Amino acid sequence: xxxxxxxxxxxxxxxxxxxxxxxxxxxxxxxxxxxxxxxxxxxxxxxxxxxxxxxxxxxxxxxxxxxxxxxxxxxxxxxxxxxxxxxxxxxxxxxxxxxxxxxxxxxxxxxxxxxxxxxxxxxxxxxxxxxxxxxxxxxxxxxxxxxxxxxxxxxxxxxxxxxxxxxxxxxxxxxxxxxxxxxxxxxxxxxxxxxxxxxxxxxxxxxxxxxxxxxxxxxxxxxxxxxxxxxxxxxxxxxxxxxxxxxxxxxxxxxxxxxxxxxxxxxxxxxxxxxxxxxxxxxxxxxxxxxxxxxxxx
Numbered sequence: 001x002x003x004x005x006x007x008x009x010x011x012x013x014x015x016x017x018x019x020x021x022x023x024x025x026x027x028x029x030x031x032x033x034x035x036x037x038x039x040x041x042x043x044x045x046x047x048x049x050x051x052x053x054x055x056x057x058x059x060x061x062x063x064x065x066x067x068x069x070x071x072x073x074x075x076x077x078x079x080x081x082x083x084x085x086x087x088x089x090x091x092x093x094x095x096x097x098x099x100x101x102x103x104x105x106x107x108x109x110x111x112x113x114x115x116x117x118x119x120x121x122x123x124x125x126x127x128x129x130x131x132x133x134x135x136x137x138x139x140x141x142x143x144x145x146x147x148x149x150x151x152x153x154x155x156x157x158x159x160x161x162x163x164x165x166x167x168x169x170x171x172x173x174x175x176x177x178x179x180x181x182x183x184x185x186x187x188x189x190x191x192x193x194x195x196x197x198x199x200x201x202x203x204x205x206x207x208x209x210x211x212x213x214x215x216x217x218x219x220x221x222x223x224x225x226x227x228x229x230x231x232x233x234x235x236x237x238x239x240x241x242x243x244x245x246x247x248x249x250x251x252x253x254x255x256x257x258x259x260x261x262x263x264x265x266x267x268x269x270x271x272x273x274x275x276x277x278x279x280x281x282x283x284x285x286x287x288x289x290x291x292x293x294x295x296x297x298x
Contacts, residue, residue, distance in 0.1 A: 003174065010273065014195055021050050021078045022165055023039050025059070033054075033192070041087055044083065044085040045081060045083065045085060045142070046142065046143075046205055046207035046208075047072070047074070047083055047104070047142075047208075048104070048140065048205065048206065048207060048208070048210065048213055049208060049209040049213070050197065050209070050210075050212070050213040050214055050215040051209055051210070051211055051213070051214055051215070052214070052215060052217075053198065053214040053215060053216040056178055057178065057181060057198065057214070058178060058271040059175040059176075059177070059178070059180065059181045059198065060175075060177070060213065061172075061189075061199060061200060061201055061202070062110065062175075062198045062214075063149060063152060063170050063172040063173065063174060063198070063199050063200075063201050064150065064174075064175055064181065064184065064196055064197070064198050064199075065118050065139065065170045065171060065173065065196065065197050065199075066170070066171075066173065066193050066194075066195075066196060066197070066216065067092055067114075067193070067194045067195040067196055067197045067215055068108045068137055068170070068194070068217075069108075069111065069114045069193075069194045070106035070107050070108035070109070070114070070117055070137065071088075071106060071107040071108075071117060071118070072104075072105075072106055073076070073088055073105060073106065073107050073136065074102075074103070074104055074142065074189065075095075075102060075103040075104075075105075075136075077100045077101065078100050079095075080094075080095050080098070080250075086105070088121060089122075089123060089124060089125075089126050090121075090126060090131065091126045091128055091131050092167070093128075094126075094131055094291060096142045097164050097166070097167070098125075098136070098167065099158065099162055099167075100142060101141065102141065102142045102144075102159060103135055103138045103140075103141065103142070103155075104138065104139060104140040104141070104142045105137050105138030105139050105140075105169075105170070106136075106137045106139075107121055107134055107136055107137075108134070108135050108136075108137045108148075108151040108212075109134050109135075111191065111192035111193050111194075114193045114282075114283075115282070115283055116130075116219075116270075117134065119168075120134060123133075130211045132165065132269070134239060135165070135166050135167070135170050136166060136167050136168070137169075138155055138159065138168070138170065138198075139155070139169070139170040140151075140152075140155070140205065141154060141155055141205070142205065143205060144205055145204070145205075146204070146239075147201060147202045147203060147204060148199050148200065148201055148202070148204075148205075148212075149201040149202070149204045152169070152172045152199075152206065155169045156169040161211065164191055172199075174201075180230075181196070181216075183194065185216060185218065187219070188263050189218050194217060194279070195215060195216050195217030195218065195263070195279075195281065196215070196217075197212075197213070197215055197216075198212070198214040198215075198216060199212065199213050199267065200212040200213070205272065208239065210237050216277050218279065218280055219236070219277050219278075219279060220279070220280065220282075221275055221276065221277050221278075221293060222247070222275070222276060222278065222287065223248075223273055223275050223276075223296065224245035224246055224247050224248075224273070224274060224276060225245060225246050225271065225272070225273055225274075226243050226244070226245055226267075226268050226270055226271065226272045226273075226274060227244050227245060227246045227270065228243070228270070229242075229243065229244070229245030229267055230243070230244060230254060230256075231243040234265065236264060239264040239265050240263070240264040240265075240267040241256060242254040242255060242256035243255045243256075243267065243268065243274065243292065245274065245276070247287075249285065251285050251286060253286050253287060253290065254277050254290075255274075255290045255291065255292050257290075257291045258276070258277070258291035258292035259292050260294060263292070268295045272294075272295055272296070273290060273294075273295070273296040274294070274295050274296065275293045275294050275296060276291060276292055276293055277290070277293050278290045278291070278292050
């Protein structure tokens with residue numbers, strides 16, 4: 001749980017909620033592309049979903065790619081949709097360049113550009129200038145037969161044949177061992193990336209969450225001072241909902257996960273120093289996915 005530090009910049013949490021479909025508007029361009037389809041009648045598309053990688057992984061037999069910090073988008077050959085099933089308000093010229101083949105991928109503007117991307121894809125009237133620097137990075141062929149290694153090769157050939165820079169196949173890598181995997185993870189993160197995706201080369205396309213598709217992200221830890229207690233709601237009513245904490249640089253945010261029942265009933269006092277884990281920071285300097293780890297005992 002983290003708070004936006006600037007009201008003019010959409011928070012990552014707000015962007016993710018919006019991309020999930022809570023507030024997604026349908027632009028005239030998207031409505032035209034949908035060709036009279038009723039947006040409310042469009043079901044959420046079937047997706048392959050990843051699990052968090054647990055522990056060291058031997059990458060042999062897997063294909064590894066960068067985990068892109070973008071907006072998941074499904075192209076069914078006619079309409080570009082968010083994972084919620086609602087149409088993406090993309091310019092007509094953008095969707096007109098996509099092939100008839102169904103695609104699964106991420107709308108992406110580059111590393112560290114999630115907030116800018118969110119602003120671009122949520123506009124009811126799409127901004128051509130923003131969309132011309134946006135890329136559709138595709139990583140699978142939904143519903144296609146064959147193992148993932150074959151689908152990835154077909155996807156790469158399709159993107160090359162199409163010859164449009166804004167449509168790219170996500171690069172897939174075969175790595176020799178755990179050291180190579182760790183080296184790739186560290187290089188991606190050091191350059192501002194979020195982490196890695198591992199797809200089992202022999203996996204068939206099947207919707208749903210699967211151990212054949214894993215996400216691997218670094219976990220950092222840091223310390224902050226408790227400056228407030230936020231009451232809980234629902235099942236946490238009457239006890240701690242979240243800690244308001246302040247980092248050394250003055251950034252304040254909420255930590256709402258990682259607590260045991262006992263810790264929620266007896267939370268760290270004001271002024272206590274706590275350690276939390278996180279997965280990097282937003283452009284505004286707010287830790288991503290902060291989770292309580294422990295209270296410092298001295």
